[in-house]
Amino acid sequence: MNTLRYRKRSAVEATLLTIVMMCVREWEEVLPDDCEVLVTVSQRGRCRITVKLSIRYGAPVLAVCRELQQQIAEEIAAMTPYVAEAIDVTVKRLVMP
Template sequence: MKTIVRFRKLSATQATLLTIVMMCLKDLNDIVIDDCEVHVTIEEDCLCTVTALIVIKRGVPIISLCEQLQKHITEEIEAMTPFTVDKVHVVVKHLAM
């Protein structure tokens, strides 16, 4: 899995948020983990925005999987950290064979 953060150094906060998002992606068997990218931006007011670029296996209902992933990421971050998730963007890069 490719992990991209828009900061020069990876802070403990960023590493924690990225780890939580990666765990959420690994929970779903319909996602090809090796081709995914995750971007996390952190605001000053304990807000974060997550963008996940994912590859989905062919034949999986895309909309319901993306909605499930958005909900799962939001719930996990808010349960494990003091952050509030502002947005979770899920972008399907392509479908895997």
């Protein structure tokens, strides 16, 4: 029998997750309902963000991912005292329009 143990998300993690999803929702090329976000926070004021998402077929994938990374980093820096040391964006699939 497998046992899964979930811990409650901290206020910092919830805030960072909200910021990431605000950024994702601004992109019409990205399907926000098929997005997974993992937030890892360190004690030294740093965080790591992993975003797995689906992009509409025909969108400039590399450009969207790079600009989304930059936007997330800038928003985290502007809205929190945290610095994003890594933002990994993975495209799970391309979706036909």
